[in-house]
Amino acid sequence: KKYNVAIVGATGKVGETFLKVLEEKNFPVDKLYPMASKKSAGINIKFQGKDWTVEELSESSFDKDIDIALFSAGGSISLKYAPIAREKGVIVIDNSSAWRMDKDVPLVVPEVNPEDIKKHNGIIANPNCSTIQAVVALKPLHDRFKIKRIVYSTYQAVSGSGVKGIRDLEEGLKGNKNEFYPHQIAFNCIPHIDVFLENGYTKEEMKMVEETKKIMNDDSLRITATAVRVPVISGHSESINVEFEKPYEISEVFSIMDSAEGIVLVDDVANNKYPLAVDAADTDPVYVGRLRRDESVESGLNMWVVADNIRKGAATNTVQIAELLVKYDLI
Numbered sequence: 277k278k279y280n281v282a283i284v285g286a287t288g289k290v291g292e293t294f295l296k297v298l299e300e301k302n303f304p305v306d307k308l309y310p311m312a313s314k315k316s317a318g319i320n321i322k323f324q325g326k327d328w329t330v331e332e333l334s335e336s337s338f339d340k341d342i343d344i345a346l347f348s349a350g351g352s353i354s355l356k357y358a359p360i361a362r363e364k365g366v367i368v369i370d371n372s373s374a375w376r377m378d379k380d381v382p383l384v385v386p387e388v389n390p391e392d393i394k395k396h397n398g399i400i401a402n403p404n405c406s407t408i409q410a411v412v413a414l415k416p417l418h419d420r421f422k423i424k425r426i427v428y429s430t431y432q433a434v435s436g437s438g439v440k441g442i443r444d445l446e447e448g449l450k451g452n453k454n455e456f457y458p459h460q461i462a463f464n465c466i467p468h469i470d471v472f473l474e475n476g477y478t479k480e481e482m483k484m485v486e487e488t489k490k491i492m493n494d495d496s497l498r499i500t501a502t503a504v505r506v507p508v509i510s511g512h513s514e515s516i517n518v519e520f521e522k523p524y525e526i527s528e529v530f531s532i533m534d535s536a537e538g539i540v541l542v543d544d545v546a547n548n549k550y551p552l553a554v555d556a557a558d559t560d561p562v563y564v565g566r567l568r569r570d571e572s573v574e575s576g577l578n579m580w581v582v583a584d585n586i587r588k589g590a591a592t593n594t595v596q597i598a599e600l601l602v603k604y605d606l607i
């Protein structure tokens with residue numbers, strides 16, 4: 277069976293990676309409907325050996341035979357158009373934060389909570405990039421040792437902000453002034469991703485806290501986060517400190533990580549081997565390393581987790597969700 281697939285935000289960084297990953301995975305697409313804003317309408321897109329024309333997104337865009345719509349066009353577009361698509365019988369997989377915490381919307385990482393997809397009511401949410409790579413690494417350890425507390429510190433690539441963030445870094449490295457970020461990103465770290473909230477955290481940090489609990493289905497988890505933008509083009513790196521309910525042996529953590537789905541263990545410090553953003557770029561795994569006991573608590577562990585924020589952090593995870601819909605015969 278082949279499916280008619282709409283791509284909302286087809287000309288953005290994540291949108292164009294949707295197309296790349298759909299082709300790589302040979303997803304069975306019959307008709308493609310690339311959609312974007314007025315300024316991109318008419319652009320020709322080559323996909324699976326054919327030419328497709330970008331149409332301007334409108335309220336009538338889903339009045340045709342579309343099976344799945346992959347959205348990555350910002351939260352306001354998702355808020356307005358996902359319900360319109362759903363009403364027309366389209367299954368929406370949304371990359372924005374707009375629907376993630378809605379109780380009727382499953383928030384899915386296929387390696388972590390695939391079964392949740394069966395509860396969808398027409399909209400499925402793709403989690404935040406930093407949350408996805410974290411829960412892939414944490415889930416196997418939570419199942420075995422029961423996590424009680426998580427401390428996230430992230431080092432996030434500028435591609436997470438799209439072309440504007442990349443340009444700020446590239447221009448900044450040439451000594452030109454920034455336009456997008458609140459401060460110079462070149463030769464700098466900016467502890468400010470998305471907007472600040474009443475509690476002094478940023479929205480990015482609270483997404484990690486709230487989305488982790490929903491995906492792991494455990495509101496008892498105690499979590500804090502600090503999200504930092506760093507002068508890296510591609511790949512988010514994260515220092516994750518976890519405290520378990522149960523005692524553990526470090527040798528068992530190594531073997532669990534080495535065999536867990538979606539994880540590549542890179543941990544051989546005697547030979548300077550640990551996960552690096554430049555190695556993760558344009559690949560799909562979540563890379564885990566620097567595993568070591570946190571001696572300051574009863575049963576604690578430190579790790580370093582790296583992944584491509586546009587692929588596993590967004591586009592690949594979304595296409596994997598589409599593959600789950602097919603696998604579970606939900607479409």
Ligand SMILES: O=C(O)CCc1cccc(C(=O)O)c1C(=O)O
Binds near residue numbers: 352
């Ligand atoms: O609303 C928007 O314009 C998009 C803001 C954004 C930019 C970069 C990553 C994310 C994300 O959470 O995945 C988000 C978000 O959906 O909140």
